[in-house]
Structures are given as C-alpha cells and as structure tokens.
Amino acid sequence: MCGRYSLRAEEGRIMRQFELYQTPRLIRRYNIAPSQSIPIVRLTPDGQRECVMVRWGLLPSWSKEPKTDYSTINARAETVATKPAFRTAFRSRRCLIPADGYYEWAVRPGSKTKQPYYIGLQDGEMFAFAGLWERWQREDTVIESCTIIVTEANELTRTIHDRMPVILGERDYASWLSAAARQTELLQSLLKPFPSERMRAYPVSTAVNSPRNDSETCIKAVDEESG
DNA sequence: CCAGACGTTGTT
DNA sequence: GTCTGG
DNA sequence: CCAGACGTTGTT
DNA sequence: GTCTGG
Numbered sequence: 001m002c003g004r005y006s007l008r009a010e011e012g013r014i015m016r017q018f019e020l021y022q023t024p025r026l027i028r029r030y031n032i033a034p035s036q037s038i039p040i041v042r043l044t045p046d047g048q049r050e051c052v053m054v055r056w057g058l059l060p061s062w063s064k065e066p067k068t069d070y071s072t073i074n075a076r077a078e079t080v081a082t083k084p085a086f087r088t089a090f091r092s093r094r095c096l097i098p099a100d101g102y103y104e105w106a107v108r109p110g111s112k113t114k115q116p117y118y119i120g121l122q123d124g125e126m127f128a129f130a131g132l133w134e135r136w137q138r139e140d141t142v143i144e145s146c147t148i149i150v151t152e153a154n155e156l157t158r159t160i161h162d163r164m165p166v167i168l169g170e171r172d173y174a175s176w177l178s179a180a181a182r183q184t185e186l187l188q189s190l191l192k193p194f195p196s197e198r199m200r201a202y203p204v205s206t207a208v209n210s211p212r213n214d215s216e217t218c219i220k221a222v223d224e225e226s227g
Numbered sequence: 228c229c230a231g232a233c234g235t236t237g238t239t
Numbered sequence: 240g241t242c243t244g245g
Numbered sequence: 246c247c248a249g250a251c252g253t254t255g256t257t
Numbered sequence: 258g259t260c261t262g263g
Contacts, residue, residue: 062233084232
C-alpha cells in the first residue's frame with residue numbers, strides 16, 4: 001500500500017523529467033497525506049501533457065457526497081480495470097504522479113508501534129507512480145481527484161510490506177498516458193513491481209506518523225530500534 | 228422491476 | 240454510471 | 246497511511 | 258471501536 005510519500009524535487013526538475021511547459025507553484029514536501037492536494041501529470045483533450053493539482057483519494061463521478069473515502073487512495077492493479085470505482089478512469093483518465101520516495105509502516109513482532117520506512121530509487125531521484133484521476137461535478141462545484149495504483153511487493157519491499165505502489169520507468173510514461181482504452185493487455189503489463197535492484201529502503205523516525213510533520217526529519221535514516 | 232453498492236488494508 | 244441482489 | 250476526536254444540556 | 262482530518 002502507499003499512504004504517504006514525498007516530493008522534494010523542484011519545478012524545473014519536474015518539467016524536465018515529465019516534458020512539461022509549466023507546473024503549478026510547488027513547495028518541497030516530505031510528508032504528503034491522503035486528502036491533500038497533489039500534482040499529477042495527465043493529457044489534455046488535445047493530447048498535450050499538463051500538470052495540475054488534484055485531491056488524493058479518488059472520488060467517483062457518481063458519488064453523492066464529495067467526501068474523500070480513504071479506501072480509494074489506492075487501487076489494486078489486479079482489479080483496477082473492472083472495479084466500478086476505477087474502470088472508467090482506467091480506460092481514459094490515467095496519470096503520472098511525481099514522487100521521490102514513499103513510506104511504509106512495518107509491523108514489529110512484539111511491539112505495538114510500527115516502524116516506518118522510506119522507500120525510493122537507489123539514487124534518491126524522482127520517479128512516477130501510475131495513477132488514475134477523476135472529475136466530480138454537481139451544479140457549480142467541480143472536484144478533481146486521483147488514486148495511486150498498487151501491486152504485489154518486490155523482493156526488497158516485501159521485507160516491509162506485501163504491497164507496493166506501481167512505479168513507471170520514463171520509457172513507459174507515454175504509453176501509460178496515451179494507450180487506447182482497449183489496449184488493456186499493454187496497460188496491465190505496465191502495472192508490475194519495479195525492480196528491487198534499482199531501489200532502496202531504510203528506517204526513519206516516527207516523526208512521519210503525524211501529517212503535521214513535513215520536514216527533512218521525515219526522511220532521515222535512523223536505527224531500527226529507535227523508532 | 229427497484230434498491231443499494233461501488234474500496235483497500237489490516238486484524239480478528 | 241453500471242452492476243448485483245432481492 | 247496515522248492522529249485525534251468522539252456529546253448534550255443548561256447556565257453564565 | 259470507528260470515523261474524520263491532514
């Protein structure tokens with residue numbers, strides 16, 4: 001699963017990696033939580049890439065109330081093509097979600113508290129989660145939202161948790177964004193665990209537990225025991 | 228036909 | 240919106 | 246994901 | 258215990 005992440009990269013770096021002409025104004029984030037407004041990269045109706053802020057926690061267009069349901073912050077890769085809450089977005093509203101690390105909480109045997117880990121690429125560089133976005137509209141209120149797709153964990157992340165977010169390599173960005181709705185097999189083939197060899201994970205302090213803490217402390221390595 | 232659900236995770 | 244359950 | 250709140254009435 | 262807020 002993926003319920004917290006960081007995005008420290010600067011706007012220029014994001015524009016380069018995602019081939020954008022502009023981004024919204026962004027500040028460094030160390031502890032992004034569900035329900036917050038996050039930048040996503042998607043295609044405009046005429047096929048241009050754009051970066052916009054949307055709410056994390058997908059709100060289906062048919063929802064009666066526009067409240068965030070925590071259960072839609074992630075979508076299972078195995079079922080995303082068919083579940084009512086996600087399938088229409090899977091067909092035509094896929095997005096990339098820039099990030100440079102995410103957090104998982106490992107259950108520690110014999111301890112009531114969990115050990116948070118910070119997980120990312122080996123070089124700490126920015127990457128993209130595979131995501132979906134949706135638009136909810138009633139009268140004059142429009143709410144755009146998104147979800148992060150998750151899959152089974154790889155060898156590295158499995159030591160912490162049995163699920164992990166889908167990370168896309170740069171070569172797959174265009175396919176993910178623009179594949180035709182019927183190319184289910186191609187799309188599905190992109191939703192695989194990222195290679196362990198290119199990732200790293202280390203324990204961090206429980207400061208990250210509270211979404212109020214949004215500083216470098218969240219990503220600083222600590223010894224396992226000191227949680 | 229209409230009503231009601233539509234999600235994921237972790238824990239029990 | 241669309242499918243399932245009654 | 247974790248943290249933090251969670252309620253009504255009557256009186257001042 | 259369970260829901261809401263971040």
